Amino acid sequence: MKVVPKEKGIYSFSKDHEPVESVDLGEPILLEAEDAVGGQIKSEETPIESINWSRVNKATGPIYVKGVEKGDTLVVDILDIELAPQGVILVVPGAGALGDAEFKPKARIVKIEKGLAIFKDVQIPLRPMIGTIGVAPEEGEIPTATPYKHGGNLDCIEVTRGARLYLPVSVDGALFAAGDFHAVQEDGELCVSSVEIEGKALFKFDVIKGKKPNWPIVEGPAHYSILVSDEDLDKAVKIAAEEAVKAIMKAKNWSFEDAYMLSSLQVKIAVNQVVDPKKGVRAMIPKTIVSLDDLLYES
Amino acid sequence: MKVVPKEKGIYSFSKDHEPVESVDLGEPILLEAEDAVGGQIKSEETPIESINWSRVNKATGPIYVKGVEKGDTLVVDILDIELAPQGVILVVPGAGALGDAEFKPKARIVKIEKGLAIFKDVQIPLRPMIGTIGVAPEEGEIPTATPYKHGGNLDCIEVTRGARLYLPVSVDGALFAAGDFHAVQEDGELCVSSVEIEGKALFKFDVIKGKKPNWPIVEGPAHYSILVSDEDLDKAVKIAAEEAVKAIMKAKNWSFEDAYMLSSLQVKIAVNQVVDPKKGVRAMIPKTIVSLDDLLYES
Numbered sequence: 223m224k225v226v227p228k229e230k231g232i233y234s235f236s237k238d239h240e241p242v243e244s245v246d247l248g249e250p251i252l253l254e255a256e257d258a259v260g261g262q263i264k265s266e267e268t269p270i271e272s273i274n275w276s277r278v279n280k281a282t283g284p285i286y287v288k289g290v291e292k293g294d295t296l297v298v299d300i301l302d303i304e305l306a307p308q309g310v311i312l313v314v315p316g317a318g319a320l321g322d323a324e325f326k327p328k329a330r331i332v333k334i335e336k337g338l339a340i341f342k343d344v345q346i347p348l349r350p351m352i353g354t355i356g357v358a359p360e361e362g363e364i365p366t367a368t369p370y371k372h373g374g375n376l377d378c379i380e381v382t383r384g385a386r387l388y389l390p391v392s393v394d395g396a397l398f399a400a401g402d403f404h405a406v407q408e409d410g411e412l413c414v415s416s417v418e419i420e421g422k423a424l425f426k427f428d429v430i431k432g433k434k435p436n437w438p439i440v441e442g443p444a445h446y447s448i449l450v451s452d453e454d455l456d457k458a459v460k461i462a463a464e465e466a467v468k469a470i471m472k473a474k475n476w477s478f479e480d481a482y483m484l485s486s487l488q489v490k491i492a493v494n495q496v497v498d499p500k501k502g503v504r505a506m507i508p509k510t511i512v513s514l515d516d517l518l519y520e521s
Numbered sequence: 522m523k524v525v526p527k528e529k530g531i532y533s534f535s536k537d538h539e540p541v542e543s544v545d546l547g548e549p550i551l552l553e554a555e556d557a558v559g560g561q562i563k564s565e566e567t568p569i570e571s572i573n574w575s576r577v578n579k580a581t582g583p584i585y586v587k588g589v590e591k592g593d594t595l596v597v598d599i600l601d602i603e604l605a606p607q608g609v610i611l612v613v614p615g616a617g618a619l620g621d622a623e624f625k626p627k628a629r630i631v632k633i634e635k636g637l638a639i640f641k642d643v644q645i646p647l648r649p650m651i652g653t654i655g656v657a658p659e660e661g662e663i664p665t666a667t668p669y670k671h672g673g674n675l676d677c678i679e680v681t682r683g684a685r686l687y688l689p690v691s692v693d694g695a696l697f698a699a700g701d702f703h704a705v706q707e708d709g710e711l712c713v714s715s716v717e718i719e720g721k722a723l724f725k726f727d728v729i730k731g732k733k734p735n736w737p738i739v740e741g742p743a744h745y746s747i748l749v750s751d752e753d754l755d756k757a758v759k760i761a762a763e764e765a766v767k768a769i770m771k772a773k774n775w776s777f778e779d780a781y782m783l784s785s786l787q788v789k790i791a792v793n794q795v796v797d798p799k800k801g802v803r804a805m806i807p808k809t810i811v812s813l814d815d816l817l818y819e820s
Contacts, residue, residue: 311785318785319762323777330779344783346787409791410784410789412765412766412784416786455754455758456755456800459792463618463619463709474642476641480629480641483612483712484640486713487715489707491707492791496755511643
């Protein structure tokens with residue numbers, strides 16, 4: 223099996239990056255990934271001031287996926303996520319939902335033991351997830367810390383072991399990359415970081431030809447979630463609502479009015495994070511209402 | 522048992538309203554309630570234009586709760602919710618998350634059968650909840666359509682059968698009122714209405730003396746949720762985060778930094794609704810982390 227070491231990474235998503243590996247559709251590939259702070263904090267004594275901020279938020283890749291072209295959907299199966307035995311969480315003045323409060327920079331080491339993340343005296347069941355996952359965008363270069371239509375720093379707790387992600391492809395080969403694993407996070411990611419942890423993730427790719435989603439879609443056991451990002455949370459919710467209502471209209475062949483009504487009853491608006499350069503929400507639509515095809519558009 | 526008929530209601534929360542009934546602590550009381558459109562839509566042929574908008578969002582009450590004084594917490598147990606056999610959902614141009622789209626006013630009758638709400642060909646398991654529930658505010662008169670610190674139009678799906686609500690009391694007797702029942706709603710309440718339905722709810726009250734929450738708190742099986750409302754969703758999230766971090770600091774006797782970190786891992790930010798005069802979010806804190814007392818402040 224192909225393995226991509228954590229050294230081979232990028233700090234932005236762009237079609238100008240040279241692929242570090244290529245895979246066939248259906249071929250499993252293992253990506254190793256640094257933690258989001260580039261492994262720079264190994265103990266609670268590490269001064270936050272010593273961190274090189276140009277070496278954070280690395281995503282392993284990019285991977286060239288053969289048979290995938292501009293205008294397609296890249297289908298990403300997250301087959302497994304394996305975590306290192308310890309992670310780190312940190313707060314930095316100016317960052318997070320309460321960034322303008324007065325506080326000091328601080329890091330805590332979080333040990334991983336028997337399926338639990340240990341934060342001081344609190345034991346939290348692990349929910350391993352991938353914070354940053356995406357493909358090259360249509361235009362320009364997007365820092366790995368930012369979520370958008372190409373994926374990126376989605377920080378969505380649904381992007382977990384067993385989930386399937388659908389990403390719009392803007393360049394042949396897609397140029398997939400992933401990193402920034404979290405041992406556990408809750409919706410909001412309030413303090414700006416989670417249990418940031420080194421790890422390995424096993425992926426398998428497929429393609430849907432000639433169609434793509436407007437925003438990344440993650441498929442869980444019961445829902446399709448449309449992942450929308452914007453600087454303004456109100457705007458992100460509005461876009462997510464529009465996308466959900468459009469999908470219901472398509473699925474049911476209903477009027478706007480009827481689809482809009484059903485969205486009040488069946489579409490859950492949830493928060494991914496409120497702390498990245500763009501904030502993220504998801505519109506969770508039950509699979510009993512829409513099928514994947516209702517979420518994809520002809521390229 | 523005391524029963525308050527649906528005719529006895531208010532369209533605003535204010536300490537100037539005369540109570541229509543009084544109860545002792547621990548004494549069950551049944552409130553009947555109109556649906557949120559004042560029962561004005563009995564069929565899909567009712568023209569939306571014919572609705573008298575000054576007769577919507579009525580809350581049954583106010584109830585004077587004996588033994589409850591300014592500065593206390595009113596503890597509200599929702600013992601049961603009983604729904605009528607049909608409800609209504611409606612869309613109105615200008616209203617809801619997509620209010621600026623082009624569409625026509627429209628109502629749909631939703632039948633309630635065998636534990637399901639039937640919207641066209643979609644059958645949705647009931648989750649009865651109380652949309653509007655609150656007490657007289659400290660100052661002025663707040664329309665029942667608006668959520669705020671006194672409660673009001675919270676539209677929170679956690680305010681359901683078996684839940685316990687904690688409200689800050691600003692006037693002796695609290696002047697409690699409730700209405701606007703929903704047979705089912707999802708987080709966001711995107712189209713501005715849910716399955717609006719007539720019903721009856723059985724309440725029982727208790728008091729906590731000399732302490733109160735800053736915002737309404739709802740207690741479910743596993744979480745305390747702090748319910749925060751603001752015109753701006755980003756601001757509501759920030760206030761909810763502040764309240765949650767304060768409670769963790771108190772519960773654990775931790776620094777701001779440590780509480781802020783734990784909030785990223787254990788406090789779920791969820792959306793109540795994005796369509797009322799103030800939008801609403803909730804910070805859901807596991808009961809393993811905080812106890813009720815950590816959420817209350819000396820008056």
